[in-house]
Amino acid sequence: MNMWKKTMTATVACLMTFSLAACGSSDEGKTAGVSGDIKVYTRDSSSGTREAFEKGVDFEGSLTKNAIEVSSNDDMAAKVGADKNGIGYTSLSTDFEKNGVSALQYEGVTASSESVLDGSYKLQRPFMYVTRAAGDYGNDDKEQLVQAFLDFMQNSTEGMAIVKKNGGEVDESKAKPWDELSKKYEAVLGKDNSAITITTCGSTSVEKTVKASLEAFSPMAGNFKFTMNQSGSGDAVPRVLGKEKDGPNKGDIGFASRAFKEDGSEDISKAMESGQYCIDAVVAVVNKENTGVTSLTQAQLKSIFTGETLKWEDIK
The missing domain is CATH 3.40.190.10 (Periplasmic binding protein-like II)
Structure with a gap:
């Protein structure tokens, strides 16, 4: 009889221990993640x-x-x-x-x-872009390359596919083959443009889409070089059209990951081109x-x- 009692006591103790352990696991599942200061x-x-x-x-x-x-x-x-x-x-x-x-x-x-x-x-x-004023690029070939690049990135089948692959959201239904769009730029695209450097500035969020687009387009446009000087959307307009446009941080194309301000602080009226190339x-x-x-x-x-x-x- 004493042996039976000892066996039952041990069994109950084991069951209680197992039950408590199971409860502990359940509680941990309910408090998944982190706690404390945000x-x-x-x-x-x-x-x-x-x-x-x-x-x-x-x-x-x-x-x-x-x-x-x-x-x-x-x-x-x-x-x-x-x-x-x-x-x-x-x-x-x-x-x-x-x-x-x-x-x-x-x-x-x-x-x-x-x-x-x-x-x-x-x-x-929106992901927006703005350029320098027409005639303010130092030479005509760079100006035409900027126009061709923006056309490629935002209107061509190939360019829009690159933007999309790198995280930008685009409506590809209106895209046209680059072979068709490029005809108006044939004169400059056929040159050796390796001595020309296109500089971008503005938003850091656009880096992935813009860099991939420039890398793909350069071999199709005389192997021009490019420099990306991305620091924030607020630097886009000043560095292509404003007080910094002729300074050490000047750019040819400025990008913003928001709409340009219409309160007069970001006047883009003199830009050769401006617009939206994708949504993010x-x-x-x-x-x-x-x-x-x-x-x-x-x-x-x-x-x-x-x-x-x-x-x-x-x-x-």
Whole structure:
């Protein structure tokens, strides 16, 4: 009888231990992700990505004073990827996996080519370009190469495919073969243009689409060289049309990851060309270890970026 009691006691103890262990596993599953202070990362005030994000989430001018400022789109991805408590925002063209970050849904919608083009993903913005004034390139061949490049990137079947492959969203239904479009530039395209350098400036978010386009176009246009001096959307107009257009940071084509301002501070009326070449999405990102957060609403993002919500476990 005593032996039976001892056996039953041991059995009950084992069952209780197993039950407690199982409960512990369940609790861990419910608290996946990270806890503690939220580390907010932001871009500098000249960034088109920052402007688009703050306007889209409706907290322009109310960013928390504790936000950590980063220098570029790539820097944002790298910094959040190195901080398990971090949150920031990047272009959809960002290599999320390489940087160790996860893209969050916005209002339950995943950012994708389809959701951007059909408008269901709301945090989106245009990629714009603006050039120097006609006759202000130093020589006619460079001016014609700039015209040809922009035509290739935004209107040709081949150019639009490159932009799309590198994260820009485009409507390819109106594209034409480059063989057809290039005829009007035959004189300059057939020359040896290796002594000419085209310089771009402005937004850092456009780097991937613009660099890929320039790399593909140069061999088709006399092997001109190019230099990319991307520092932020706010530098696009000043460096091609404004006070810096003849200085050390001058550019031939300026890019912005937002619409150009119409308040007089970004006058593009004298540009040889200006326009939009694709659409991009702005995506909220967190560290890949933060698996407990996959989607945030406008209200939740606003609460985080204005400093109202300070800890991950307090997100409601």
